[in-house]
Every structure is written in C-alpha cells, then in structure tokens.
Amino acid sequence: MSENSEKRVLRLGIAGLGTVGVGVVQQLHENRDAIYARAGCAIEVAAVSARDPGRNRGVDLSGIRWFADARSLATASGIDIVVELIGGAEGVARELVEAALSHGRDVITANKALLATHGARLARCAHDNGAALLFEASVAGGIPAIKFVREGLAADRLLRVGGILNGTCNYILTTMRDTGRDFADVLAEAQALGYAEADPTTDVDGWDAAHKLAILAALAFGRPVAFDEMHVEGIRGVQACDQHFAREMGYRIKLLGMARQLEDGRIEAFMRPCLIAQQTALAHVEGVFNAVVTEGTFSGPMMIEGRGAGAGPTASAVIADVIDLARGKALPVWGVSPQSPATCAPRALLSGAYYLRVNVHDRPGVVAEIAAALRDAGVSMRGLSQHDAGRATDSTVPLALVTHETTEASMMQVMTAINGLASVIGTPLLLKIETV
Amino acid sequence: MSENSEKRVLRLGIAGLGTVGVGVVQQLHENRDAIYARAGCAIEVAAVSARDPGRNRGVDLSGIRWFADARSLATASGIDIVVELIGGAEGVARELVEAALSHGRDVITANKALLATHGARLARCAHDNGAALLFEASVAGGIPAIKFVREGLAADRLLRVGGILNGTCNYILTTMRDTGRDFADVLAEAQALGYAEADPTTDVDGWDAAHKLAILAALAFGRPVAFDEMHVEGIRGVQACDQHFAREMGYRIKLLGMARQLEDGRIEAFMRPCLIAQQTALAHVEGVFNAVVTEGTFSGPMMIEGRGAGAGPTASAVIADVIDLARGKALPVWGVSPQSPATCAPRALLSGAYYLRVNVHDRPGVVAEIAAALRDAGVSMRGLSQHDAGRATDSTVPLALVTHETTEASMMQVMTAINGLASVIGTPLLLKIETV
The missing domain is CATH 3.30.360.10 (Dihydrodipicolinate Reductase; domain 2)
Structure with a gap:
C-alpha cells in the first residue's frame, strides 16, 4: 500500500492513434482525478506514434513527443509502459512488442492476433526480461474477461x-x-x-x-x-x-x-x-x-x-491495465510460468447433438435418402422439420433435422454422403447444439 | 515478477471452520499444484480456530495449530494472513478483524455484514496500519464481483x-x-x-x-x-x-x-x-x-x-484473494484512499414505473376507488389486469396494474390511500419496474 506516492508519474508511450488510442488519451484526461485515485499515481501520455502527425484527432497532443517509427518506443527514454494499439500478428506491432519486452519494458496491448499466434514466445520473452505483458483490451472490449479468468478464477x-x-x-x-x-x-x-x-x-x-x-x-x-x-x-x-x-x-x-x-x-x-x-x-x-x-x-x-467492442470500452480496458501496473501488479502472461503450447484435439473427436439443414429438390424419396445417410453413419435422429415458410423457390425446400448425441466424426461422414446426393442443392449447414 | 521465490510460504490463520473454512482447507490441498503455479509461492494453513477442536470435519488438520479464541490469530506469530470466516457484524469477527488490521496483519474475510456496517472504519484502520483487507467471498460466492468492479472497471x-x-x-x-x-x-x-x-x-x-x-x-x-x-x-x-x-x-x-x-x-x-x-x-x-x-x-x-453461494464457490473466492496477496497486490479497501460514508437519498426521491397488486372484494365500484387513488396522486395508469386465475376465495380477487413513469413519493401516497379502502384485503404489493 504505497499511498504516499503523490509525486509518482507513470509515463505511457502509445503506438497507434486510431479510435482506441484516441480514446485512451481522452479517458485519461476526462477521468483524470478518478484514475489518479485508483492508480495511486499520475498517468501521463509521454509519447505517441502514428502515421500522420498532422491529422486532427480531436484530442490535444501538444507537448507529447512524436515518433515516426513506433519501434522507437521500445527503447526511447522517459517511457515506463508501451501501449501497442497498431494491431496485426506480424510487422511493426510484433517487432515493437518483442523489442520492448526484450528491453525489460512493460507492455499493454489490445492485439489479439499477436497474442493468439505468438503468445508462447511473448510469454517467454516477458518472463526472461522481467517485463509485464497485459492485454485486457484484446478480448471482449470493456468486459474485464482477462482479469476474470486469470485472477478471479x-x-x-x-x-x-x-x-x-x-x-x-x-x-x-x-x-x-x-x-x-x-x-x-x-x-x-x-x-x-x-x-x-x-x-x-x-x-x-x-x-x-x-x-x-x-x-x-x-x-x-x-x-x-x-x-x-x-x-x-x-x-x-x-x-x-x-x-x-x-x-x-x-x-x-x-x-x-x-x-x-x-x-x-x-x-x-x-x-x-x-x-x-x-x-x-x-x-x-x-x-x-x-x-x-x-x-x-x-x-x-x-x-x-x-x-465487446467500441473505442470507449476498449480504451477503458487499456487503462485498467495501466492502473494494475501502477498498483504494482505483474502476473505472468498466462497466469503461471511460461509453458509450451498445448495441442488441439482433432475436430472429429468432438461429440454432442447436431442440427443439420439441407436445401433439397421437393420430390419424393429425398427424406429417405437423407435418413439413410444418417443411418449409415450410425446417427440417430431426434426430430425433423420441413415447411414452406423457408421455401427458397417453388421446386426447392429446406429440410432441418436434429440428432441425438453422436460424434463429429459421424456427422462429417453424414455430410460427405449428403453432399453427394443429386437431390441436394448448395452446401448443407451443420451446427453443433451446445449445452451451456 | 518474482518467479524465483521457490521457498516462499504464505501462512494462513483461518478463523471459523464451517463449510467455507473446510472448503478452503480442502481446495488448498486438492488444487495445491495449480495454486502454487498461480500464486508463485506455497500457501499453508498454519493455524485454525473453531469452537469444537475434536469434531470430524472430513479434512486433515493434523500439525495445524489450534486456537480456542479466534482473536489470538490477530497477533499470534507465524501467521501472514488472517482469514475471517466467523461472520456477523459484531462480536468476535469484528474484534478479530480490527485487531489484526491494527496489528498491520493482512485480512481476508467473507463477512458481508461486517463490511456493510463498519466498512468506513475498517478501511481507515487498514490504511493507517498498512494492512490489506480483501473480501471477494463476501459478495456473490465464487463470482469475482469485487475484482470485477474494483479492478476490472x-x-x-x-x-x-x-x-x-x-x-x-x-x-x-x-x-x-x-x-x-x-x-x-x-x-x-x-x-x-x-x-x-x-x-x-x-x-x-x-x-x-x-x-x-x-x-x-x-x-x-x-x-x-x-x-x-x-x-x-x-x-x-x-x-x-x-x-x-x-x-x-x-x-x-x-x-x-x-x-x-x-x-x-x-x-x-x-x-x-x-x-x-x-x-x-x-x-x-x-x-x-x-x-x-x-x-x-x-x-x-x-x-x-x-x-452466488455454496462452500465450493465461496472458498474458491477466498483463495483467489490469497493468490492476489501472494502476487503482491494490495489495493485500498474501496479502491481509493479512505473516505467518509456517502448519504443515501430518501426512498421518496426514486422514480420509475410501478406494478401494484391489490386483493379486493369482488364487488362493483372497487376499480373506480383504486383508479381514484391513483388520479389523486397524479399517477397515470398504463394497464390493468384482473382475472379468475389468481382468485383467492369466491368473494375476493387480485387486481394488478402498472403505471407510467412516476415518483416513489406518489406511489407511497397511493399506497396509503388504498390501504384505507374498505374493499381492500391484506397488504397491497408495490413493485418497481426496473430497466436493466
């Protein structure tokens, strides 16, 4: 509890001034007092980087250092936290984040593609250099989903x-x-x-x-x-x-x-x-x-x-991460020490009940053909529906069925069989029925 | 990021061994490895206090120090965190929490009555003595509601x-x-x-x-x-x-x-x-x-x-607080420095639409009497329903109405008027229609 840190200032370097970046600058300004009270110190935007320095973004950026190359924020002096809002799994965003973490500099990012694709490597890099990597804004905008899963549970x-x-x-x-x-x-x-x-x-x-x-x-x-x-x-x-x-x-x-x-x-x-x-x-x-x-x-x-989205909620999530860092919280990226990635089980191993919809020529014997495809794959039908409300043309009609519990492998077999039927028009739709 | 703290141990003193207390001991044991990985250090139950030391609670308490008086946990050596699970706004629970905080000892509690009643005083006490007071388990069991509001937003x-x-x-x-x-x-x-x-x-x-x-x-x-x-x-x-x-x-x-x-x-x-x-x-x-x-x-x-309740979810919330403390997080009790309590606005100032149900004698003129009570209070009716499905006896019938936007003060006036009617049986029910 370091409440006596009146003079402490946390300096941000923001890379990317799209709607979220501008939102961060705006909220830091509009909620200054409340954020100060929550963080226990002042938060200041010390530097920014974006393509066009001259563009009017509706926020006052005077007195803030400008960097043409975002990657400079990784090592530039006078910055405590790099906020990466450029996006994309590769290119400048990735280079900036990796360089900043390697430099031992804390990073906050909203970049879901980067984390989903290179998460293992980034976690290792953050760990090895004693840097924090926070990403509340990467999932579901203003919903504190990351904190909910990583800390709450x-x-x-x-x-x-x-x-x-x-x-x-x-x-x-x-x-x-x-x-x-x-x-x-x-x-x-x-x-x-x-x-x-x-x-x-x-x-x-x-x-x-x-x-x-x-x-x-x-x-x-x-x-x-x-x-x-x-x-x-x-x-x-x-x-x-x-x-x-x-x-x-x-x-x-x-x-x-x-x-x-x-x-x-x-x-x-x-x-x-x-x-x-x-x-x-x-x-x-x-x-x-x-x-x-x-x-x-x-x-x-x-x-x-x-x-789940929008400049306001997402910027709010970025600032929540800043407050966490200000309060001295630095968890490992995935909540525990870095681990190698987990393998995904193949789709065929899934199981459950399914919904299957086929557009078919409206003629005798079609239902029998589809029912046979299910039978051959060992799939048991729970219900079948066909009616004119969904009729596409005079001669074609959609047919929907739901199955009892079965495997995705069996349903993939059904799909292959049905796709080969002459009476089927277009691509059938297979939906999993998920119990939540 | 203090990942190199292999030998660090955080020692709990648990006051109260009801279902939640036992749940904490159990989960710390069953999830030991996962909790160690999340906390970055070992969590150990060093001491407990409960009424009957001999009772079989289904968990192994051997080697754990026993205190007959929970208040001893506030100052006993070898305890890093006091976990208060006794409950109640007064008595032992309050004395223990105040003594522990005064002693500069971190406290985790599930005690909603204590916090709701003495929150201002406890926040001040925690602040003055540099102690943390966490209470995730006090609201909505396993739902991380406290973290959600205090940190996520x-x-x-x-x-x-x-x-x-x-x-x-x-x-x-x-x-x-x-x-x-x-x-x-x-x-x-x-x-x-x-x-x-x-x-x-x-x-x-x-x-x-x-x-x-x-x-x-x-x-x-x-x-x-x-x-x-x-x-x-x-x-x-x-x-x-x-x-x-x-x-x-x-x-x-x-x-x-x-x-x-x-x-x-x-x-x-x-x-x-x-x-x-x-x-x-x-x-x-x-x-x-x-x-x-x-x-x-x-x-x-x-x-x-x-x-929102249950030993499992609630114990889980207590341990999430322990992990937070292990990770070095200590926020002010209400998220900011202690403040004096806020006054509540009187009920009469509320506004909105309302639902009103009255059980009445089934005879002519009753609806007119009730409608007059609304009119006299300046309340406009949006709809009225009466039917036999809810009929209590042969001669009485429930009558329900919903209003347009009005004030609680007006509805209180309506209630007073209706309560005075001879045709009304029992107490009418007034529900606010809340837009969420």
Whole structure:
C-alpha cells in the first residue's frame, strides 16, 4: 500500500492513434482525478506514434513527443509502459512488442492476433526480461474477461471456457433472426452502420473470435494453445430458414467458441455457429454484446456479458491495465510460468447433438435418402422439420433435422454422403447444439 | 515478477471452520499444484480456530495449530494472513478483524455484514496500519464481483451497480413462478433442501442482499454507503398471483438491488422485489444463481452471473484473494484512499414505473376507488389486469396494474390511500419496474 506516492508519474508511450488510442488519451484526461485515485499515481501520455502527425484527432497532443517509427518506443527514454494499439500478428506491432519486452519494458496491448499466434514466445520473452505483458483490451472490449479468468478464477481448476466473442457476428445473427432477412442483406447493413468492416472476413469467418478464444483458453489452462490447429468456422452459411428452424426448435443461433481441457492434456477447441437453448442466459446475449462463459470445478458455471467492442470500452480496458501496473501488479502472461503450447484435439473427436439443414429438390424419396445417410453413419435422429415458410423457390425446400448425441466424426461422414446426393442443392449447414 | 521465490510460504490463520473454512482447507490441498503455479509461492494453513477442536470435519488438520479464541490469530506469530470466516457484524469477527488490521496483519474475510456496517472504519484502520483487507467471498460466492468492479472497471466512471444478490430469494421466486405455488410453501421446501436457513429472515427480508449491495456500491463509487439509510424490502409479500400477472405482462419478479450516484454526491440505493422485462439477460438469471450488473460511462452495461453461494464457490473466492496477496497486490479497501460514508437519498426521491397488486372484494365500484387513488396522486395508469386465475376465495380477487413513469413519493401516497379502502384485503404489493 504505497499511498504516499503523490509525486509518482507513470509515463505511457502509445503506438497507434486510431479510435482506441484516441480514446485512451481522452479517458485519461476526462477521468483524470478518478484514475489518479485508483492508480495511486499520475498517468501521463509521454509519447505517441502514428502515421500522420498532422491529422486532427480531436484530442490535444501538444507537448507529447512524436515518433515516426513506433519501434522507437521500445527503447526511447522517459517511457515506463508501451501501449501497442497498431494491431496485426506480424510487422511493426510484433517487432515493437518483442523489442520492448526484450528491453525489460512493460507492455499493454489490445492485439489479439499477436497474442493468439505468438503468445508462447511473448510469454517467454516477458518472463526472461522481467517485463509485464497485459492485454485486457484484446478480448471482449470493456468486459474485464482477462482479469476474470486469470485472477478471479485463479483458485479454481477450469473445465472449460468460451463464449460469444464477436459483436459483428452476433449483431448479424440477431438481426437476421429478428427481421427474417438474409445474411448478405444484413451484412451490407452492418457495414453501412459501421458494425462491420468493408472487408468483413476477419469477423464473419470467425478469425477474430477464434483469436480471443485462444487467449482465454491459454489463461484458463495456464498454457498457450496451438492456434492453427483450432477448428474455426464463420457464419456465412447461416440462412434465414435456419433462424426459423432454430426458433421453432427452441434454440438461438450464435457464433460460439468453446475450449475444454482433455484428460490427455490436449485442448478441444472450436469457434463455430452453434444452437443454444433459448431459455439460457447466453442465448439472451444479443446484438453487439459479447459474453464469456466458464465452468470451474469449484466455482461452477459463470458468465460475464457486456459490450465487446467500441473505442470507449476498449480504451477503458487499456487503462485498467495501466492502473494494475501502477498498483504494482505483474502476473505472468498466462497466469503461471511460461509453458509450451498445448495441442488441439482433432475436430472429429468432438461429440454432442447436431442440427443439420439441407436445401433439397421437393420430390419424393429425398427424406429417405437423407435418413439413410444418417443411418449409415450410425446417427440417430431426434426430430425433423420441413415447411414452406423457408421455401427458397417453388421446386426447392429446406429440410432441418436434429440428432441425438453422436460424434463429429459421424456427422462429417453424414455430410460427405449428403453432399453427394443429386437431390441436394448448395452446401448443407451443420451446427453443433451446445449445452451451456 | 518474482518467479524465483521457490521457498516462499504464505501462512494462513483461518478463523471459523464451517463449510467455507473446510472448503478452503480442502481446495488448498486438492488444487495445491495449480495454486502454487498461480500464486508463485506455497500457501499453508498454519493455524485454525473453531469452537469444537475434536469434531470430524472430513479434512486433515493434523500439525495445524489450534486456537480456542479466534482473536489470538490477530497477533499470534507465524501467521501472514488472517482469514475471517466467523461472520456477523459484531462480536468476535469484528474484534478479530480490527485487531489484526491494527496489528498491520493482512485480512481476508467473507463477512458481508461486517463490511456493510463498519466498512468506513475498517478501511481507515487498514490504511493507517498498512494492512490489506480483501473480501471477494463476501459478495456473490465464487463470482469475482469485487475484482470485477474494483479492478476490472477501475478506469471507468460507474453510473450504477446492482444485481440479483441472494440465491435463496432467487430460488424461491423462480420456483414460485415455475410451479404456481405460494411463498410459504416454497420457502418450506427450500429449507428442507438446505437452500434456506431455519431462520430465513436474513435472506428473505433482503438483508443479506442489501449488505452485498452496500459493498458493491462502496467499490463502484469509491466510498462506503450509510447502510442504515438504504431502502430494504424482502420478498414475503410476493404471492402466486403476482407471478401470474408478471408473466402476462412480459416481466419476471426478482429481488433486485440497485445503487446510483446522484449529482449531489448522495447514493440512491434499494434492495427490493422488482419487475424485470423477460427478454433481458438479467431476467434469465434463475434459481440459486446471482448476477451483478454495472453501467459505466465508457464500458456501458455489463453483467456477471454465476453461483452466488455454496462452500465450493465461496472458498474458491477466498483463495483467489490469497493468490492476489501472494502476487503482491494490495489495493485500498474501496479502491481509493479512505473516505467518509456517502448519504443515501430518501426512498421518496426514486422514480420509475410501478406494478401494484391489490386483493379486493369482488364487488362493483372497487376499480373506480383504486383508479381514484391513483388520479389523486397524479399517477397515470398504463394497464390493468384482473382475472379468475389468481382468485383467492369466491368473494375476493387480485387486481394488478402498472403505471407510467412516476415518483416513489406518489406511489407511497397511493399506497396509503388504498390501504384505507374498505374493499381492500391484506397488504397491497408495490413493485418497481426496473430497466436493466
């Protein structure tokens, strides 16, 4: 408790002045007194780095040193903490973070791609040089998800961690359900509203969410996860009729990630659209909101929900990390001493109940063909639905079924068989039914 | 980062060996390796104090020093942290905590009554003696609610904090709704199942939840709240018919606490049964689950949900505090330097929409009398419902109405007027409709 540190100042070097970087400068200014009281010392922006020094960003940057090359912040004098808000798993962001940690300088970053891809190496580098690496802003914006898993549940053995981790996808899926509109249509609207990027790949194909899941899993299980082995699937295949079927069956469709530690030390991890029972709290995480769920041996199931993105929440998370450092807290990157990455179990090993939707030619014998494909794979059907509400054209009709508990391997076999049927049009959609 | 502290040992003195105390001993044993990795040092139970040293508690206490008087733990040698699990706002618990802090010894407690009642004094005592006082287990069991508000949202200015904070009440209300049974009936069952105490007063009259709200409010606003000024109301008045009306109107009934900081520095705080719109995530916090909600200027609305009680989750929270201390973290009690308590605004100043249910004699003119009472208080009605489903006897019938936005002062005037009507039987129920 060093309350008598009136004159202590913590000097930040901020790399990247996009909306989050500007948000950090703004909040440090607007909440100055409250932050001072919480941190026990003053926080000052000593240096910044961004492409265009002349651009008006709506904040006063006078008196702050400017660096054309962000990498200079790693070693420049008069900086206590490097705040990396450039983004990207490679290039300048990675070079800056590695150089700063190697220099023994504390780093705060919002860079999920960097941590998901190079987390093991960075943890080792931070450890070897006695530097702290904090990244609350990398997962779920203003939700203190990192702190929740790494510190809040530190005493417990976590069985699983996951959640709804991409606001763009959740917004699109929620809007599709509420309006009955198609994916492409809602995506275009989300882009117009600024909820989706011009190039939506990172979001709608699940990569952004998968990066976040990799970070949460590393914290939950105390070691990084081999990211390139994770099963990642986006939401492009979800059609208006799927929303209809899901509602009828008592579910909601969410892009959901889940990671479990298996007995053999491997991690079972996926990010994919799933069906969630609509009476659960997780099913009511709607629109741009995110949620993180955990299950611990002692603490049981838990969920934390809030706005997963946006300059305000994300900048707030960056400053929470600054306050932690000011208070003298420096945990190992993954909560424990550095470990080698954990291997992911192959997708085929997953098990559970599944939802399968196929668009078929509306003619006799089609259901029999699909039922045969399930039978041949040893999959037992729990229910089947077909009706005109989801009818695409006069001659084709969507058909949805849910299975009893089975394996992903069996469902992959079913998918192969169904894809080969002449009566099937387009790509069938397979969704895991996840119990949360 | 002091990873090279292989030989460091942190020695606990545990006062109180009820289910939580035993849970702490058990989890420290079962999760020894994981906790060692997280804490960066060994955690050892050096001493305990409980009434009956001979009782078999299912854990091995051999080699652990026994103190007949818990207060001895405050100054006994060989103890680094006092863990107070006795409970109660006065008596031994209070004396032990004050003595330990005065002695400069760090204290971890699960004692919500003590913190809610004497928080200001304890914060001052901890500060003056350079001791830490941690209390994660005092609110919402295994949910890291304290850390969430005090550290996770440290950078933000919180506008409000609250939630569903008593599992017993939430279980009773959920079961009443699902089964249509009466309060007394469900309470008796909850007692038989061990979800409610033999003397349920602390839970069902709202005191337990109010203590937790007081602690959350103190953390959110950086200063303790004058607990005896808080508006506290339990759930005994909720009848089966209220659950029926609430569902019909699109709401669920929850014992909900909410605290807001007013412009003048006063705190508006209540713990009372409320109606919550059923499409919200908070309305889906069911059974014994708890939830904490916050709203921050930058972070927006947030919710954290999980099991709010039980030996496992609560012990887990105690150990998370131990790990924090092991990692060298010691924040001021309320997140900032000690402040004097904040005054609560009087109940009459609250505003919002309300639900009012009256049991009346089924005869002409009754609705007109009640409508007149609302009119005289300047309250505008949004809807009215009366039907036989909730009929108590042949001659009496429940009548429920919801109002437009009004003030609590006006509703108190309505209640007084209605209580004076000859056609009204028993006590009418007034519930706030809370937007969450």
